[in-house]
Amino acid sequence: MADEGANIVVLQEGAGMGMSDQVDALIAESSAIAKEKNIYIVLPTFDLGKKPAENIVRIIDPNGDVVLTHVKYGGNDFEGSLKGDGILQTIDTPYGKLSAIICWDADFPNAVKQAGEQNVDLLFVPSNDWVEVKDIHAGMAAFRAVENGMSIFRQTGEGVSSVIDARGKVINHVDMFEENASGFTGIQNVQTPIGSVDTLYSSVGDGVGTLTLLGLVGLFVGLWITRKKKIS
DSSP states (O other), X not given: OOSTTOOEEEOOTTTEEEOHHHHHHHHHHHHHHHHHHTOXXXXXXXXXXXXXXXXXXXXXXXXXXXXXXXXXXXXXXXXXXXXXXXXXXXXXXXXXXXXXXXXXXXXXXXXXXXHHHTTOSEEEEEEOOOGGGHHHHHHHHHHHHHHHTOEEEXXXXXXXXXXXXXXXXXXXXXXXXXXXXXXXXXXXXXXXXXXXXXXXXXXXXXXXXXXXXXXXXXXXXXXXXXXXXXXX
């Protein structure tokens, strides 16, 4: 799923849902597979045995080691899960700098901006959506790719799975809710471009938008003052 011969398996959000012992067993099994097959595995789990539940994505490297752990920080009240700290974790690999967040996390541009600041080359976004929000959530992920100059691999069980490069080009798009979809259509077997590009947003964030808003407010105030003087 990545260039230069990298083999990365990405599962959708909640793929490893179960009680704590089941989640632990899945992590151990995935580590063994990663080592045997010499691959990276992006493994999201939802631990129902914890109070509150823990929605976590891990990246397991070809040595079978968990090298990245990210706790979901968006939409936690909605699903009743532990809220993460919002600090982006990254790992350096022979294929570039990798990172991972979960579904709703991609709706928060200020948090994902950390990826641009750290020159992340490829961001994984395991997700699950319902039909009414599938397009807007997928669209937000595409915006994050352009804002931060990085490729995004978004994998869903239900929703829109997509691969977007650092300039916003859609490499792959699979809609699980398409009327004519049959079987499990969410599988993506895609050569994914890896690499970051510098963007203004990763440096200034929403600064331009804030200045524009302040300018608009100033314009309205100026018009109000001018009109008041004419009336007087």
